[in-house]
Amino acid sequence: MDKERKEQLIIKICCVIAAFALWLFITGTENPLTAYKIKNVPVTMLNSDVLTKSNLVLVSGQDLTTSLNIKGANTSILLAMKASDFTVVADLGAYALKSGEYKIPIEIKKSPDNINVVNSDGLFITIQLDELTKKKLPINVNVSGKPKEGFYASKPELSSDYATVSGGSKVISEVKKIVIDENIQGLESNTSKEYKLKAVDESGKEIKDVVVSPAYINVKTLVKKTKSVEVTVKTAGSLDAKYTLGSIKAVPDTVDITGSLAELDNLKYLNTEEVDLSKITKSTTVEAKVIIPKGLNLVGGDAMVKVQVNLSSPNASSGAATTEKVDKTVQKDLSLDIKYNNLGETYLATLDSSKTSISVSGLESVINNLDLNNFSAKVDLTGLTEGKQSVKVIVSMPKGVTLVSHNPDKIGVTITKKQTEVPVSNDNKSK
Known part of the structure; x- marks a missing residue:
């Protein structure tokens, strides 16, 4: 019995070996083929110049790929195949x-x-063709950021004001603007830089399936120093004798000016065109143009200001004439000592300038009786520590007086720490 079992086991083992040998023979000599599918094989368009000659263009966004069914004897080779292996x-x-x-x-x-x-x-392969369309549009500059404080960036100068966008008629109809994005944050000097042009739709979203020509342009931005300057009202003529001028001032009373540093340093204030007081019979507001000297430019806005003229009560009742002198608005130059306050107890301060020159205006009767003790020029050193600082000069004046200009309006302040005194002991003294 045991002998029969052993014989059957040997027969089974022989069958397995024979089957394995047969599989090796078939795979080694007959090479049965395995199927596989390669997807997303790119299709190259030959003689595409005929589209240009026919004024046509391929519609953007199309899937210009195909799938290939392949067979091979080696499965591992098939699995290693890539779309780029085919043309x-x-x-x-x-x-x-x-x-x-x-x-x-x-x-x-x-x-x-x-x-x-x-x-x-x-x-x-299925393709969609559209008519080739071109559109010429002005170039818009989207400016973001601000130049460094005290500086002004002029309108960007472009190497080209227009660009042409081309593509399919449907996508070109969506193009509304050609733009560049310029960031001027922190600029303090002239810049010249090349920017890429973008075609955008109504919402500002970029449309990429078009060709913009030129693709790049040069953008030059001029940056100049600015200064805030007081505006004074220049008058002509005289009020009717029965009126007294209460006050006259420009609104706004300061404007920002840009120009060369030398010109800005010499500029103390700006005058308006003459306001004819002989035509004023009641408190009113009139418009006047600010006179901008040659070589300087106004930063933004226009050169017009509103002049508020306020008259005091008539000097005579029932319209009767009087010979009382009219109190006119006049100007006067003064010199003030600059002092500092709010310096920390552990610090010392040295001012680069000890005086400031100011120009004030007001009624003649007030200006002629000014007391310098009613004026002050101070710099606030609150929170400042060691080092060189630039601090604004704050001028205080009595009521009825208007500050026209002051120079300097900022000064340098050098702050140092006080030296700590080391006490000398008796032992050290004896030595």
């Missing part, structure tokens, strides 16, 4: 094309030697 083309030169949809036959120009493409015959 697939579609020839546009054999067709009379116009806008619309076309099914173009495709041809496999190159494939690996050790595989077969099963579906090489009867392959097609």
Whole structure:
């Protein structure tokens, strides 16, 4: 019995060995083929210049790829295949094309030697063609940020004011602007830089499936120093004798000016065009132009200000004439000592300038009786520590007086720490 079992086991083992040997023979000599599918194989368009000649363009966003069914003897080789291992083309030169949809036959120009493409015959790709359209548009500059404080950036100068955008008629109809984005944050000197042009739709979203020509332009931005300058009202003529001028001032009473440093340093204030007081019979507001000297420019806005003229009560009742002298508005220059306050107890301060020159205006009767004790010029050193600082000079004046200008309006302050005194002990003294 045991002998029979052993014989059956030997027979089974022999069968397994024979089957394995047969499998080795078949795979080694017969090479059975394995099927596999390669997706997203790019299709190259041959003779695409016929589109330009026919004033056509491929509609953007199309899937210009195909899938190939391949077979090979080695599964591992098939699995290693990539779309880039194949060259697939579609020839546009054999067709009379116009806008619309076309099914173009495709041809496999190159494939690996050790595989077969099963579906090489009867392959097609569907393409959409649109009329080539061009549009010329002005270039817009989207400026963001601000230059460094005390500086002004002029309007950007472009190497080209217009650009042409081209593409399919449908996508070109969505293009509303051609723009560049310029950031001037912190600028304090002139800049010249090349920027890429973008075609955008109504909402400002970039449209990429078009060609913008030129693709890049140069943008130059001039940056100049600015200064805030007081505006004084220049008058002509005299009020009727029965009126007294209460006050006259410009609104706004300061404007920002840009120009060379030398010109700005010499500028103390700006005058308006003359306001004719002989035509004023009641408190009113009139417009007047600010006179901007040659070589200087106003920063933003226009050169017009509103002049508020306030008259005091008439000097005579019932319209009766009087010979009382009219109290006119006049100006006067003064010199003030600059002092500092709010310096920390552990610090010392040295001012670069000890005086400031100011120009004030007001009624003649007030200006002629000014007391310098009612004026002060101070710099606030609150929170400042060691080092060189630039601090604004704050001028205080009595009521009825208007500050026209003051120079300097900022001064340098050097702050140092007080030296700590070390007490001398008796032992040290005896030595």
